[in-house]
Amino acid sequence: MLRFIFWRLLQAIPVIFVVITATFFLVRSAPGGPFDSEKAVLPEVKRALEAQYKLDLPLHEQYIAYLGDLSNGDLGPSFKYPGRSVNEILGSGLPVTAELGLYALSFALLIGVLAGVFAALRPNTRQDYIPMGMAMIGICMPSFLLGPLLVLIFGIYLDWLPIAGWGDLPGDKILPSITLGSAYAAYIARLSRAGMLEILSQDYIRTARAKGLPEWRVVIQHALRGGLIPVIAFLGPAFAGLLAGSFVVETIFQIPGLGRFYVQAAFNRDYTMILGTTVFLSTLIVFFNLISDVIAAWLNPRLRAQFKGGA
Amino acid sequence: MRLFQSIIPASVLMALLTACGGGESNVESGNRDGFLHYGNGAEPQGLDPHVVTGVPENHIIRALFEGLAVKNPITLEPEPGVAERWDISDDGTVYTFYINPEAKWSNGEPMTASDYVWSWNRALHPDTGSLYAYMLYPIVNSEAYSKREITDFKQVGVKALDDLTLQVTLNAPTPYFLQLMDHYSSFAVHPETLLKHGKMTDRFTPWTRVGNIVSNGAFTLDEWSLNRRIIIKKSEHYWDRDNVALNGVYFYPTENVVSEERMFRAEQLHYTQVVPLDKIPEYRKRGNTSYVQAAYLGTYYYLVNTDRPPVDNVLVRRALSYALDRDTLTRTVLQETAIPAYSITPPDTLGYNPPKLFDYDPAKARELLAEAGYPNGEGWPGLEIIYNTQEAHRKIAVAVQQMWKKELNIDVTISNQEWKVYLNSVSQRDFQVARRGWIGDYVDANNFLDLFITDGGNNNTGYASDEFDDIILNLAPKAKSRDERYGLFYKAETMMMNEMPIIPIYTYTSKHLVHPSVEGIYPNLMDSLNLKYVKLHPGRSLYGEAN
Secondary structure (H helix, E strand, O other): OHHHHHHHHHHHHHHHHHHHHHHHHHHHHOOOOOOOOOOOOOHHHHHHHHHHOOOOOOHHHHHHHHHHHHHOOOOOEOOOOOOOEHHHHHHHHHHHHHHHHHHHHHHHHHHHHHHHHHHHHOOOOHHHHHHHHHHHHHHHOOHHHHHHHHHHHHHHHOOOOOOOOOOOOOOOOHHHHHHHHHHHHHHHHHHHHHHHHHHHOOHHHHHHHHOOOOHHHHHHHHHHHHHOHHHHHHHHHHHHHHHHOOHHHHHHOOOOOHHHHHHHHHHHOOHHHHHHHHHHHHHHHHHHHHHHHHHHHHHOHHHHHHHHHHO | OHHHHHHHHHHHHHHHHHHHOOOOOHHHHHHHHOEEEEEOOOOOOOOOOOOOOOHHHHHHHHHHOOOOEEEOOOOOOEEEOOEEEEEEOOOOOEEEEEEOOOOEOOOOOEOOHHHHHHHHHHHHOOOOOOOOHHHHOOEOOHHHHHOOOOOOHHHOOEEEEEOOEEEEEEOOOOOOHHHHOOOHHHOOOOHHHHHHHOOOOOOOOHHHOOOOOOOOOOEEEEEEEOOOEEEEEEOOOOOOHHHOOOOEEEEEOOOOHHHHHHHHHOOOOOEOOOOOHHHHHHHHHHOOOOEEEEEEEEEEEEEEOOOOOOOOOHHHHHHHHHOOOHHHHHHOOOOOOOEEOOOOOOOOEOOEOOOOOOOOOHHHHHHHHHHOOOHHHOOOOOEEEEEEOOHHHHHHHHHHHHHHHHHHOOOEEEEEEOHHHHHHHHHOOOOOEEEEEEEOOOOOOHHHHHHHOOOOOOOOOOOOOHHHHHHHHHHHHHOOOHHHHHHHHHHHHHHHHHHOOEEEEEEEEEEEEEOOOEEOOOOOOOOOOOHHHOEEOOOEEOOEEOO
16 A cells, blocks of 8 residues: 555656646746736836846746755745745635635535435436436536525525625635535535445345345445445545635635635736646645545455555 | 435535524624725735835725825825925925924834935835836936936935935926825835845835834734735824724725625625626616716727838828717716726816817718728728727727727727736737726826827837927926916827827726715725725615614
């Protein structure tokens, strides 16, 4: 098992290196620079700014300097927010985005697994069609539609919940979490239905039922563990996706997370910020993929045996 | 099982909802405690007055700092700020500011004239890279200093005569100079605080953070949560603290204008930075409305590249301008939130009114186009309008495209470009017609006309006229009276608009939603809000009088 983890980590290094290099040169080749603004910038001011950010060096020297800083964990100063480092901005946005992602994922798991399992228990009946139909709608409904819709209903007409903010007013974390989690809930519902259907037709389930176990024990004790493997495998990439893809929800609900910085950095040509967020998120994605592979292997006895044999 | 199936999700949702309850809105708690909840449009880049540029920054910096003179919130005329009074020499070139002995930094230290000398050295120093350094260029030798042509700041016309007297010598009488004293680029910063965190010219030090920053305005910085909110509180050391009604202000980075409007409706905000265009008719319909609109010192126009055919021909440029029905455009597409413009300077810029050389006249437009060699659009080589990607710009471009097609029978393509790509196209002059907006930094026609001096950084049209340059750069600054100066501006502007290097479209308006409990926010041409004058009246609700 350890060897498996070690190998996967080793493979991640070239991947991340390619991401850094490609991003570094791509952002610099985009038209327009970080200091272009609607009002003309005096040439001497521009020169001073470029010198402060080392943009006056040849490109390869900038690249080497960046890699040097990066190896010390320094992502550099932000272009858009003078006086703030990219590390600091990521540090302030990550806990918020992670919290939002965690709530969204919990919501998605709760709703998704329940719906999927219930659907799988009576396939091709109304009990299956209704939750799966809703799941299809959930997958198709973009968050920029669902978010405002929830705000309109629960924030404005019913006046039950705050419509924006994060930790400012009681309950302001609920709507964004549901908005972000819905599409994932829908996807998890479909995954767990498929997983459960496969497991429920296995011989050991039939044996369990034949022994006279009540249905809930069959489902919870025997079927769930195997049936949810596809869901577990999906969780890692899903969480990474939630961290990287929360931009829309963060904008609708004015949430001070990473997503807003990530997207704005590209518009602002904030080179260090684009690189910092990209490197950071790609590392996260690699890491979460690894974790979900490990958990999936641990849950699946057949895979586990394989590792034992191999290691 | 089925019962179970429907009960669980429903009960989870109910539990979540009841856990929060209705609660008190920001406006209610704010009115009770004297805190204004202010939609600020975006997260500020920073709070260093000599580093940042931008409107959201301006709102916060002007609450934390104060200039030598401030604008009256209603008339915009200069009033005492840090300086309790000032003298202007007879020839208008020497300003002597007498600093209020009560003016203090937020750490209780008195403000001195040498703080200004130090701060202006920083603002003008080429290493600081202040984008607004040019605001101080009316001062003798300041331009040479910021361009590194001289290196001794003593040669710049700023002198501390004693602790409380600051003397400033200008190149020429500059009628708008006092206005510049209320622009954040001319604000003083606390030298010891900056030096504690780095060099004078450093842009990256944390001196503006909570706990570090020392400022001199009506408020002090209390909390700065990135992209979430900024809280300022009333200063104990501000000289005019007895006249400050608010206990503090919450600034929210409300980038999403639709969310901002919803936050206002749910009483999470007292004040919004903008109002979504499609919501405006609804607010107007309600009457006794919280919607506040005022003329704004800015012009929306199309830049024309006068070196690219077919718009290199002045007849074509005029034809295009005559064929635009600005009244219809502002009434329909812009929902009466804009004023038709026929020149670059907005009307009534401190008493100056620009020439109106043309009007909507489709017959004349067709005539001009025929004269240019394209009768009824025949032989028209095509034309492209570029704009930065934004729905509002697209709508206007589409309307313009249709008007030109209808009146002149010519085909025009419109293309959107991502913001920085668009800026690049404009500065490289890689366009035929480009959308543009200019917002004045101070209320004076000079701020609009000097855009078009030959090879000026913001000209971008190729317009070049020695006579125009001479008026703007030499004659107008030396004018003896306001009338003479405005006469010269009028002449220059007439000259330029005859050549039509730009197609003016409309004058901006500022648009805000203001909660009925807020008093002391006066609409004005600069959209300038001095939070010092704002008062809150508890008990007034958005939906009728108090509950």
